[in-house]
Amino acid sequence: MEQIKSIASDALLMDQLHNRDWEAFWLRLMGRCFWLLRKRYSIKWNNEKVKEFSRSAIGDIINKVFIEKKRNWNVERYPDFEDFIIGALDSHINNLLNKKGIETSIDNYDKILPKNIIDENNAQVILVAKELSNNIFNELEKAGAEDDELLIFECLVDGLEKPDEIKQELGMSDSDFHNAWRRFKRRRNLIQQKLAENGY
Amino acid sequence: MNKKNILNLLDNVELEILQRNTEYAKEFLDEEGFNTLEELKFAGEYMKKIKFLSKAVANKKQDITLMERALIHLKKAIDENINQTSDVLISLLKTKSPKLQYRKLENWSDDEIRDVLADVDLLKLMEELENLEK
Numbered sequence A: 001m002e003q004i005k006s007i008a009s010d011a012l013l014m015d016q017l018h019n020r021d022w023e024a025f026w027l028r029l030m031g032r033c034f035w036l037l038r039k040r041y042s043i044k045w046n047n048e049k050v051k052e053f054s055r056s057a058i059g060d061i062i063n064k065v066f067i068e069k070k071r072n073w074n075v076e077r078y079p080d081f082e083d084f085i086i087g088a089l090d091s092h093i094n095n096l097l098n099k100k101g102i103e104t105s106i107d108n109y110d111k112i113l114p115k116n117i118i119d120e121n122n123a124q125v126i127l128v129a130k131e132l133s134n135n136i137f138n139e140l141e142k143a144g145a146e147d148d149e150l151l152i153f154e155c156l157v158d159g160l161e162k163p164d165e166i167k168q169e170l171g172m173s174d175s176d177f178h179n180a181w182r183r184f185k186r187r188r189n190l191i192q193q194k195l196a197e198n199g200y
Numbered sequence B: 001m002n003k004k005n006i007l008n009l010l011d012n013v014e015l016e017i018l019q020r021n022t023e024y025a026k027e028f029l030d031e032e033g034f035n036t037l038e039e040l041k042f043a044g045e046y047m048k049k050i051k052f053l054s055k056a057v058a059n060k061k062q063d064i065t066l067m068e069r070a071l072i073h074l075k076k077a078i079d080e081n082i083n084q085t086s087d088v089l090i091s092l093l094k095t096k097s098p099k100l101q102y103r104k105l106e107n108w109s110d111d112e113i114r115d116v117l118a119d120v121d122l123l124k125l126m127e128e129l130e131n132l133e134k
Helices: A010-019 A022-040 A047-066 A081-099 A106-112 A130-142 A147-157 A163-170 A174-197 B006-020 B022-031 B036-080 B082-093 B110-117 B122-133
Strands: A123-125 B002-004
Touching (some): A010 A047, A022 A047, A047 A081, A130 A174, A147 A163, A147 B006, A174 B006, B006 B022, B022 B036, B036 B122
16 A cells, blocks of 8 residues: 555646646756767667657657556655656666667666666675776876866766765866866766776 | 666766756757757647646546446436436436437446436536435
8 A cells, every 4th residue: 555655646747747847858858868879879870860769758758657647656766756757768768779679788777777766785886996097097187188077087986976976075166067077078988998998 | 786887977977967957958969969949849849739638638537537426326316216317317318319218217228328428417417416315
């Protein structure tokens, strides 16, 4: 009976449907879909195909939640409605890609789940060896990374993975952090390459 | 077991910013060569359709609930007071379902009653039946 209590009521769902800025949320969901397809799964489709796939995936979830009522919002598991939609969307994208014969390993699936549903007791953070992290640090420096980017890199090496945690650790304002992050995220390929060279 | 390395942590930060910051998501999509203005228009129209459909689904659900309540009331009334119930129902059905008017009410199946109820003003019928029960 506990289980039934934690499913959102129709009134709660209608509140989300009618009182949320859906245009902004939709754009963020499209950003997520694009990011997952392009960066996580390295899908080479043209933008039109990525757009159609993403629209269809987001539309499916919204339909299942508000019209078909086949996706129940468990408010205990996902107190935040957006986390619920994102969890459902990530899982749906994974299934759709698998149906198309595109591999999405279980490992990757776990990594894209929202933080609040990962069982921290089972999570094993494998941070790179000191020598390798120093090596990547030097490569980033050589590639022109600025001090604020290198500080962010060190936070990641220390296991921080929440924007707020990093901002707090570095005493950065929102705008300073976002500016630094915009530059730092462009180093992703370099970091990926160095990790791959060392078997990560 | 979830294994994470620096790249996974970097991706988690990126996904969280994309999730929470609309301007950042817009910027990312623009960089990918995606038309965000067109997408905002599409999203607006799509969600308008969802809101409309959701209202239609809710109305249908409400109609079905009302229909089932009327069915229970009607069956109870038929059991308890067949003659008066017939008068009430037949007066309501006069112009709606001529083929059923002259059959005995106790012989109607639930589905036949539902068919007839679909054509009548349920609220008015319920009111009449409740008056009979008093």
